[in-house]
Amino acid sequence: MSGDLTSEERLLQATAREFAIRELAPGAIERDESERYDRSLFTKMGELGLTAAPLPESVGGAGFSYLGWTLVMEELGAVDMAMAVSLSVHLLSQYPVVAWGTPEQQARWLPAMLSGEALGAFALTEPHAGSDAAAIRTRAERLGPADAPEGYRLSGTKIWISNAPEAERYLVFATLDPALGSKGITAFLVEKGTPGFRFGAHERKMGIRACPAAELVFDGAEVPVANRLGGEGEGYRIALSALGEGRISIAAACVGIARAGLDAAARYLTERHAFGAPLVEQQGLRFMLAEMAREVAAARAVTREAARAKDRGEPIAEASSIAKWTASDAAMRVATDAVQLFGGSGYSRETGIERLMRDAKGAQIYEGTNQIHRLIVADEVLRSIGG
């Protein structure tokens, strides 16, 4: 499976694997149980350079291919999906600054994020607008003359914002006028501590419990025009472009979950004896293992293919949706089967197997629900036949 990787990519994979096993695995169950985000782990990811891995060297990134990034996310997802998501969201909040930021904004915003000193978050979802992201209501009011605004005043509420309240840097999407629909949406760089910006309730989640998520409340928070990313009304395109990359990243982490479920189950079946023989001698169970392996292989294949498409500079809307949808469904099915194969100990919170199942579930919902990915894929199919 790794035949076409470069020697740097293989080294990246080995480094991520070693990091995941040595640094993330030991406390993963405890952190999930106590819903504890361990910031020192993120700091270590920064020291290693994971926080900048797929970003171009021109802005201070490490310059790895996106294929390389999927190798990292697979290793992290296999051990600790919560930290994988935290890192993925951190990257998600940087891509738009790389793609749309002015040199001044990049110089001001990126260095601390690339190095892992500052944690990033991506704030789109609102109580009334999840899948229908164009319907967001958080308002951005111009300050100063309409044709040359000096800044914007933000008012509204975001929910489900991963990495909040830990994060220092927020990429916030707000609308100049809800009547404009997607054309009114504008992106802003907002720092924690900005007057008028505070945190609301913490989300109490089913899975990835060691990755925080919280509500953001904007109560007339003022941001200077220098913190507007892209032009007025360009926010929706900015959000969608970043989500394409984010979806591949989440897909890769899901491949990791599925792989972890498969490996654990295979080992368990060889060790566990019942009816006078190792369980793995039951053909019915072997068939389950084979089906799980097929899910992992297929998910990995579409995920890496989407990453290669991105590396080649091709459009990734369809490929990234297929990857995220396929891989999160694979993770859910494989994790569910892993719990089944472990029997009672799979259902116990002490073995880490049920955690795979809880962690997989969320990935079918965030970064576009898998229903939304069906819509995107269908649109692309119809577009390709000129429909």
Next chain:
Amino acid sequence: MRIVVLVKPVPDPASGGERLGANGRLDRAAVPAVVNGNDEYALEAALKLTAAAPEGSEVTLLSMAPASAPETLRKALAMGATRGVHVTDPALAGSCAVSTAKVLAAALKQLEFDLVLAGVDTSDGLGGTVPAAVAAYLGLPFLSYAARIEPDEPAGTVRVRRISPTGYDLLEAPMPALISCTQALGEPRYPTLKGIMAARSKEIATRSLADLELDPSTVGGAVATTQVLATKVPPARGATEVVRGTPDEGATRIVEFLAQRRII
């Protein structure tokens, strides 16, 4: 400070260890290679020493290994080594520890250094004799089992804490010297991602036997002083029994266990 680190590619112990081919030599295709674990500790020590005095400092990797070695050495370069020197020659296949030491010594003669660091032993060959032999061939002071290394550049000396059965011995020698390194020196770092990228442009120079000042008929598989006749995998350990409960219950169970086997 110019340091040469001797690094040997070995079969990845995490992949189930080595397999021997029919000729008693390692089947290198069977298992992926990694840098010998102890050599990574030696490299870590070298990187810390040079970081403490970066002016004019460099860390050179020296390896005698089959043609596939550069792929393995990349990781060590990504960790921060400056460059690599790879000695390889078909005639070296099947080399014993004596040949290895002769070849490494000949290669070291072509390099400038203040210190040579080696691992105390390897996870495959486990001989633990190469470093001492290299030092002997070069007439270098040999400081073994280092738990701490303290060079004094102005004085041109190096102090080493050597692990001894009762604690530490404190050794001092003039530089250049050769030191065999233990894991007490501290955990090797991860290669950073920037390090991995930077390693792409680092040089690994290849040397064949003809490039060394050495009589080729005195080294290599043809004149090996040792030969592997057979290897055996230790028998699988029996089922492990985990004793849970209070310390008293645990102690009772352990005593019973030992008594049953007439150990006490």
